[in-house]
Amino acid sequence: MISSLSNGQIKYINLLLKKPRARKEENAFVVEGIKMFEESRTHGNLIKAYFSEEFYSKKEKEEPEFFNDLSYEIIQDSIFKRISDTISPQGVLAIVEKPSYDLSNVLANPKASLLLLENIQDPGNLGTMVRTAEGAGFTGIILSSDCVDILNPKVIRSTMGAIYRMPFVYVDVFEATLREVKKNDISIYAAHLDGASYYDEVEYAKKRGILIGNESKGLKETTAKIADKMIKIPMQGRVESLNAAVAAAIIMYEVARQDRFS
């Protein structure tokens, strides 16, 4: 049983929780909670599991076979609470292999519905977008390199498991990638306050990408210009803009609605 914060494995978990670079170098990230653990186990990308003493002793009595064929360690309750990123930890934490997706595969999908994200900063927003994208039937997410790390624990938590299933690719030169997106016959619709059409007056192409910009600054002008169309969401009252995850959701679900009604 691990009983010290200075234990090497605890330090390693902390590093993966806190440092995007560590996650990148180690090709791994940390998930918390029984659901995320179970999904990762099913998924086959689980590297190692960690349980709090309390969780372990209870589970061991109720369902000892739970621990079969599992690489795991037990952590003293007080230490577990200290490393957990959540307020009420469930006593389950896992190191999971980072999924790796190929941009060309994401673009080659004959039913490509992509979310194209530029400089999204809020982890909750990004996680919510991943979750909503799966719900709306989107097939992949392309992110500019200055977006928050999608393997950040707060993002992971907000995805509610969608992180395992939604292909994502970070790209170094976002504008060049958008041009590549277009070369693959994927039409790009940029959410923009100066959009010429409302988001629900547009007939979305069979293959499409929805382009969403930074929470406070929106899209860079040069990025927005690459889009085939700029679309806007009508706003009443004195609202100047919507939350980025909300705007993305409204547009993605309009795309899904058109797919269902066509």
Next chain:
Amino acid sequence: MISSLSNGQIKYINLLLKKPRARKEENAFVVEGIKMFEESRTHGNLIKAYFSEEFYSKKEKEEPEFFNDLSYEIIQDSIFKRISDTISPQGVLAIVEKPSYDLSNVLANPKASLLLLENIQDPGNLGTMVRTAEGAGFTGIILSSDCVDILNPKVIRSTMGAIYRMPFVYVDVFEATLREVKKNDISIYAAHLDGASYYDEVEYAKKRGILIGNESKGLKETTAKIADKMIKIPMQGRVESLNAAVAAAIIMYEVARQDRFS
């Protein structure tokens, strides 16, 4: 200039930032940032403003008339940072009078479009819903008494100013209030995973309320039963539910879309 954390006004601000009961008893809440301050000033509900030394000395040089007819105090920078609820404070904080709305007025609106919220717990979700509700042209929000406090600083921040403009009422007996809503010829649509119709197959009544439940537990069964219709948002992949603020946004914007196209 205020230079100590034990100053009475600092203690009062802290109380209003942290204690829902204090906000209720004092009929006041705290906003941060220049924009929220300006809006409150225009609105006429500003009680007192507080500026960091840095903000004050800069503004005093650039625009001394800014401080005319204003009740304010200056706070030492280090103390300001300690009381601010934000990571990068702008040096502006204000105590604002709590708005007060009458349930009967909210219900009597001939164009009533209401958001009906049961046990919403996440401040960011609630704030985002207030912001989106204004954008979608909704006319008021009714909240069960176990929802998070709408005057919580995190909620206020997420509303991006909509808190000043969106009427809201907390009610003690939510179910009884929903029955009153219906008596006012307002049809209630409950977002529910077991909904009989998709949210975009329903023709919303001229006066309507959208009922949204708790983030993890959804609506109580007894509450959902009061609704005229249960509606669901179609979900692909293995997503079990959407974020509550996202679900509310998708439905509110479908209502707004039908209004525009009818």
